Amino acid sequence: MIYSMTAFARKQFKGDWGTAVWEIRSVNQRYLESYFRLPEQFRGLEVNLKDIFRKRVQRGKIECNLRFEASSSNDNAxxxxxxxxxxxxxxxxxxxxxxxxxxxxxxxxxxxxxxxxTPEQDLDAVTVELMVGFEQTLNEFIDARAAEGTNLAAFIEQRLTAIGEQANKVRSFMPEVQVWQKARILKKFEDAKVELDSTRVEQELVILAQKTDVAEELDRLDSHISESRKVLKKGGPVGRRLDFMMQEFNREANTLGSKVINSEITAAAVECKVLIEQMREQVQNIE
The missing domain is CATH 1.20.5 (Single alpha-helices involved in coiled-coils or other helix-helix interfaces)
Known part of the structure; x- marks a missing residue:
């Protein structure tokens, strides 16, 4: 399961003691940071709440608020x-x-x-009920992170498929490109009125083929697509791993775009970079 770092949950509880509202929200953060706003009489819960968050959440900046209003009968008596x-x-x-x-x-x-x-409330009994309410709110919060994470995983999977399609498109163009480049070399010799030497022509073609060979880059793109899918399937706190994969994708896309002088292949490389950037932005939201 993939989890998003962006989520929100709110739950209200009532009892003889009054009314309480728990709110938990989180945004992107490199590590786990938790902040609490608790009524003074419940400040002692903070250590326990931090420990619970550490066990259930890996990354994100989390804000946890508790609003507590004692029942009027207790206030006025x-x-x-x-x-x-x-x-x-x-x-x-x-x-x-x-x-x-x-x-x-x-x-x-x-x-x-x-x-x-004023009649003193049994804070221990109230605290027990508040913690039950916190656990329920936290479960909804985790469910919200999971639901958003599922959407992010589907978004990334779509882009991985699109990158694979662009890589296959480049492969299909390569034979045509090689023919075009060979004709271009021969035309240059002809225009220069240089007597063709089969050995020289062969050398030039080999050098050009080496400069424009993108098979390695395409194979690496396929490998990165496969690895990214494995990471998504594994689930858990994989945001940092996916962020590293985005850097690897970018490296291959940049090399691909710089090797071949062909408008269609250049367009495919640009499209790959657009898709990678879209993934990178969303990966920042993954735990």
Missing amino acids: LSMNQELAAQVIQNTQWILDKAGSGTFNAIDVLNWPGVMQ
Whole structure:
């Protein structure tokens, strides 16, 4: 399976504790980098989340966001720690009696840390549910990468087929090109009114054949096509391998275009370069 580095997944969850939304998105990156935006009370999850990503994803710049909204009943329900409030009042009064003057404000008592309380949520239980939601979101995220990867593999396969067709076209032209080049050499001798020497002609033709022989380049193109298909079939994190193959394709296409002086073969070489560039752009998206 081929995986794209570009994907997005979003999932919302609700419970007695409130509402949570996980969002995971990724873009191209040479290595694996993960960034998190988590509510303060759940910052402790980051180490665990990073470890999960390392096990499931090989490459890409990943942003993982969690939006958490506690239920309104938990937000608004206040209770008073009456025992603590009584101790605050008693101690404050003792200080005032000793000082012999001064007053205290009842609001100050309410503002004393711990006097007014909101019911504490069971964060461990909430965390368990949030992690279940994260796993579901991550699965959708991986599925999205796989679906896009399948499309990328099909795109590359089409271009590989087209490059093979261009290579075969060049092969079919080569006999005609060789005949044309031989006639061109003979015409030059004739125009120069040089007496034809069979040995000299043969030497010139051999030199020209060596300069314009593209059999090796065509064979290498076929080999690169075969190897690229093997890489696609193998699957997994193959983006770097395919990127290397694109460099090899370009090398052969450039050599092919520079060896033969023929408009049709030159056009085939240019078309190969266009196809290779299209593949190279898409390979950058593959994990």
